[in-house]
Amino acid sequence: MxxxxxxxxxxxxxxxxxxxxxxxxxxxxxxxxxxxxxxxxxxxxxxxxxxxxxxxxxxxxxxxxxxxxxxxxxxxxxxxxxxxxxxxxxxxxxxxxxxxxxxxxxxxxxxxxxxxxxxxxxxxxxxxEGCILIGAEGIKSAADLKGKSIGTFQADTLEVLAYDYLAKDGVAFADVDVKYFNTSPELAAAFINGAIDAVCHIEPYATQCLEQRAGATILSDGIDLYGKGYxxxxxxxxxxxxxxxxxxxxxxxxxxxxxxxxxxxxxxxxxxxxxxxxxxxxxxxxxxxxxxxxxxxxxxxxxxxxxxxxxxxxxxxxxxxxxxxxxxxxxxxxxxxxxxxxxxxxxxxxxx
Missing domain, CATH: 3.40.190.10 (Periplasmic binding protein-like II)
Structure with a gap:
């Protein structure tokens, strides 16, 4: 104000x-x-x-x-x-x-x-940039996310990235279990502790998720969908x-x-x-x-x-x-x- x-x-x-x-x-x-x-x-x-x-x-x-x-x-x-x-x-x-x-x-x-x-x-x-979709061990593609849970924030850029990533490969949002969180540390902790199968997060929390959950893999960093500088x-x-x-x-x-x-x-x-x-x-x-x-x-x-x-x-x-x-x-x-x-x-x- x-x-x-x-x-x-x-x-x-x-x-x-x-x-x-x-x-x-x-x-x-x-x-x-x-x-x-x-x-x-x-x-x-x-x-x-x-x-x-x-x-x-x-x-x-x-x-x-x-x-x-x-x-x-x-x-x-x-x-x-x-x-x-x-x-x-x-x-x-x-x-x-x-x-x-x-x-x-x-x-x-x-x-x-x-x-x-x-x-x-x-x-x-x-x-x-910096919006990153990460999958747990064994999840390497949009098809692998069917029936799996994805953590994100509602109506956020992160949810849009997850939606666009799935849509690109013909996977409907209804085919995944989207779970919404309130804060960045809470969302990161849920993935690191195994409560969700995938997470779409911002930096620096995305890096925490990659480093602290064994076998985690980047599915999309947004650049593959939107190009550099999105x-x-x-x-x-x-x-x-x-x-x-x-x-x-x-x-x-x-x-x-x-x-x-x-x-x-x-x-x-x-x-x-x-x-x-x-x-x-x-x-x-x-x-x-x-x-x-x-x-x-x-x-x-x-x-x-x-x-x-x-x-x-x-x-x-x-x-x-x-x-x-x-x-x-x-x-x-x-x-x-x-x-x-x-x-x-x-x-x-x-x-x-």
């Missing part, structure tokens, strides 16, 4: 009542709202605009974590204030209801919000913030581009700063996993990918309509890139 953009308690409750998520009213009623969320604190430094943000748990969030930890938005007058949520469902609920104004969010959850009528736009990328999480913002304070949004985008640059230049230092705090993983496992899920903020080359995945979401029954082109708004990203040519030129992963 932007302190200077006038998101009032009345507006928040109006947003909640409109029910941007399936069963959103019930979800909001049961969600424990973090203390202080409805009464924003003053920015730590005078004159800074505080923007409340949510995020997930995967390496696709590394850019916003580094922007936060290194205060990379403050030179442009913005303080990032994270609202920590227990699950991805809570992230989507808070963002859809307008209790936070920006979020690093799985593209699939963004698609469901748009379909439900939430006033949100995709404004930049966050991380690419999206996982993206940066999205609520339309009122985009209209009322675009400069604050540009500060966040610039901060995340700077975070990408810094992580590309010294990934070990970036991972050291986030291991334990944001990732329930050792530094060694993080470093091994990071190469599979790098930061990429400029994802203007993924428009076709997002459109195609919305078709998958529709086929799965999560949305009624395909993602409209106007839901992707790269305007502010393009402005930041134009205004910071040297920064952009220094990036390894980008559209141009």
């Amino acid at each position: 932007c302190d200077r953009c006038g998101n009032s308690y009345h507006n928040i409750m109006q947003a909640s009542r409109r029910g941007f998520l399936k069963g959103g009213a019930a979800a909001m009623a049961s969600l424990a709202i973090p203390a202080g969320l409805l009464a924003p604190k003053q920015a730590a430094a005078a004159g800074l605009t505080t923007i409340k943000a949510t995020h997930g748990a995967g390496l696709c969030n590394l850019g916003i974590f580094i922007a936060k930890e290194r205060h990379l938005t403050e030179a442009d007058g913005v303080e990032l204030d994270f609202v920590v949520t227990p699950t991805t469902t809570d992230v989507v609920t808070l963002f859809g209801a307008g209790m936070v104004d920006i979020s690093v969010i799985p593209y699939s959850n963004f698609i469901t919000l748009v379909d439900a009528g939430a006033p949100v736009k995709m404004i930049a990328g966050a991380g690419v 999206a996982d999480c993206v940066l999205a913002a609520r339309t009122p913030l985009l209209e009322e304070n675009p400069a604050a949004v540009k500060a966040v985008i610039k901060g995340m581009l700077t975070a990408q640059q810094q992580s590309e230049q010294d990934i070990s230092k970036a991972l050291e700063e986030t291991a334990g705090t944001y990732y329930k993983s050792s530094f060694e496992a993080l470093k091994l996993a990071q190469s599979r899920q790098p930061v990429k903020i400029d994802q203007r080359d993924n428009n076709r990918f997002f459109a195609d995945r919305s078709q998958s979401m529709k086929d799965m029954g999560y949305v009624r309509n395909l993602l409209p082109p106007e839901a992707l708004d790269w305007t502010l990203l393009s402005e930041v890139i134009s205004e910071n040519a040297d920064l952009y030129a220094s990036l390894k992963l980008k559209t141009a």
Whole structure:
């Protein structure tokens, strides 16, 4: 939530009542709202605009974590204030209801919000690749998964990958036992301990699953289905913030581009700063996993990918309509890139 953009308690409750998520009213009623969320604190430094943000748990969030930890938005007058949520469902609920104004969010959850009528736009990328489907010993193909259990998150990019992998080989989703989990550590533990036969997970947890269950095999890393540079999480913002304070949004985008640059230049230092705090993983496992899920903020080359995945979401029954082109708004990203040519030129992963 932007302190200077006038998101009032009345507006928040109006947003909640409109029910941007399936069963959103019930979800909001049961969600424990973090203390202080409805009464924003003053920015730590005078004159800074505080923007409340949510995020997930995967390496696709590394850019916003580094922007936060290194205060990379403050030179442009913005303080990032994270609202920590227990699950991805809570992230989507808070963002859809307008209790936070920006979020690093799985593209699939963004698609469901748009379909439900939430006033949100995709404004930049966050991380690419890193969605990995892993089978237990003896499972080597889609056909081997028939009658077996697959663990994932509901309506997540991970579930879409599992669906697309099976569909490619003509295996129906109804032919497998899909089990849904709430948190990344819980999902990884279920596979490692043998409670499920396969898992679709993000990094660094996918690497944990591979290393800690004997005989585990990668069935798909997404690249075989989608090609290199496919999206996982993206940066999205609520339309009122985009209209009322675009400069604050540009500060966040610039901060995340700077975070990408810094992580590309010294990934070990970036991972050291986030291991334990944001990732329930050792530094060694993080470093091994990071190469599979790098930061990429400029994802203007993924428009076709997002459109195609919305078709998958529709086929799965999560949305009624395909993602409209106007839901992707790269305007502010393009402005930041134009205004910071040297920064952009220094990036390894980008559209141009």
